[in-house]
Amino acid sequence: MEQLVFSGHTGHHPVRVxxxxxxxxxxxxxEERQSCIDLRNPHILQLAYTRWMSTALxxxxxxxxxxxxxxxxxxxxxxxxHHHPQSSIDVVEKERLVIEVAYGxxxxxxxxxVRMIPQDALSFLRTPSSCGYDVAFLDIFGPGTMAPALxxxxxxxxxxxxxxxxxxxxxxxxxxxxxxxxxxMEAAYRASDGRLVQMQVxxxxxxxxxxxxxxxxxxxxxxxxxxxxxHQQRYDLDFPQYLKRLCRANRFSLxxxxxx
Numbered sequence: 001m002e003q004l005v006f007s008g009h010t011g012h013h014p015v016r017v018x019x020x021x022x023x024x025x026x027x028x029x030x031e032e033r034q035s036c037i038d039l040r041n042p043h044i045l046q047l048a049y050t051r052w053m054s055t056a057l058x059x060x061x062x063x064x065x066x067x068x069x070x071x072x073x074x075x076x077x078x079x080x081x082h083h084h085p086q087s088s089i090d091v092v093e094k095e096r097l098v099i100e101v102a103y104g105x106x107x108x109x110x111x112x113x114v115r116m117i118p119q120d121a122l123s124f125l126r127t128p129s130s131c132g133y134d135v136a137f138l139d140i141f142g143p144g145t146m147a148p149a150l151x152x153x154x155x156x157x158x159x160x161x162x163x164x165x166x167x168x169x170x171x172x173x174x175x176x177x178x179x180x181x182x183x184x185m186e187a188a189y190r191a192s193d194g195r196l197v198q199m200q201v202x203x204x205x206x207x208x209x210x211x212x213x214x215x216x217x218x219x220x221x222x223x224x225x226x227x228x229x230x231h232q233q234r235y236d237l238d239f240p241q242y243l244k245r246l247c248r249a250n251r252f253s254l255x256x257x258x259x260x
Contacts, residue, residue, distance in 0.1 A: 006105055010095045013143045017073075017105045024106060026073040028143040035073030035106070042075075042107055043082030044236070049172050049206035050075055052199065053137060055242045056170035056210055058224035058231055059217055060134045063087060067136040067162065069121045070147075071098055074108035076137055081111055083235060088113050090130060094120035122149050125158035132164045139172040146174055150184045156191030160213045166220075169211040176205040185209070197221075197250040199242065221246070 002025070006017035014029035019039075023046065026035040036046040045051045053076075057063060064087050068076050071093035080089055093099050096118055102108045117124055121140055136159055140147040149155045150173065159169050171188065175181040188196060192211045200207050224231065225247065228240040 006101065008097055008101070010097045012095070015095075015097055015101060017101060024073070026101065026106070028141075030144045032144060034141065035075050037073055037075055037078065037106055039107065042078045045075055045079050047075065048204055049201050049208065050079070050139075051237050052201045052206070052208045052242055053139070053170045053172060054079070054235065054237055055199075055208070055224075055239065055246065056135050056137070056168040057235070058228075058239065058243075059168050059210075059220045060164065060166050061220075062164075063134050065130075065133050065164075066090070067130075067133040067159075068092070068139075069124075069137065069159075070139040070141070071102050071116075072139070073106035074102040075106075076139070077108060077114060078106075081109070081113070086113070088115070090115045090117060090133075092117045092119055092121055092124045094118065094123075120149070121147075122152070122155055122158075125155065125162065129162075131162050132167075133162055134164050134167050136163060136167070136169045137172075138169060141172075141174070145177070146180060146184060151180070151187050153187040153191040156188050156211060160192060160211060163213045165214050166217065167213060169213075171209040171211065173207045173209055174205055175200070175207050181207070197246060199246045199249045202241075202245070 002018040002020045004018050008015045016027045018025050022039045024037055024039055025033050028034050063084055066080055066089045069092045071091050173184050195212045195216055196209055198207055198209045225243045228243050231239045
């Protein structure tokens with residue numbers, strides 16, 4: 001039985017926070033969970049799609065600078081701060097109430113490495129700002145649907161321009177509405193000239209798409225798979241499963257190089 005601990009409204013949608021034991025959940029007026037943390041261990045990713053998105057961390061040669069677009073309850077910043085405490089993290093979130101809730105109810109720490117930017121994703125990307133991100137995480141949803149910016153190729157083009165040449169853009173899309181999902185995928189494909197791979201989250205409608213500013217990093221994927229057990233032990237995530245699904249889902253672009 002969940003207990004409501006906060007209820008508010010951004011002006012665009014409701015914001016509700018509830019507890020079930022030590023699990024704290026954020027919802028935007030629907031039953032779908034926007035974010036969830038364990039109050040005892042907020043760095044442990046509770047939602048499956050966030051764990052699968054973290055596969056992006058295995059591919060760049062360095063992990064010093066992160067960009068998170070879409071804050072929710074701050075699960076990804078919690079995770080990144082725990083595993084990469086010396087890194088810098090820029091977080092873009094348009095709703096000030098969501099930012100207040102992340103700090104006030106989801107225990108996001110005031111950390112010198114975290115810069116909070118109260119803007120929508122496209123406005124942030126259209127203004128001069130930081131570049132050279134090693135990994136960017138794009139997870140922008142409204143109540144029950146993907147944000148409109150996810151259907152705009154400009155969003156992906158501008159994000160790719162902000163990455164380090166060997167960086168990765170990780171996107172959470174929802175395949176429950178096939179026409180909208182296809183529209184978002186076509187926008188990502190056009191913006192990246194096809195430099196992308198994807199994987200369906202097991203038993204979920206989430207699809208994680210990885211885009212690259214240059215070529216698909218076949219060697220890095222092969223290396224990550226070779227060392228997947230080591231990565232699993234470091235992050236406590238099932239990277240062997242995630243990378244296996246990644247290679248199966250993209251066999252036409254990846255399998256030949258992985259078998260060399």
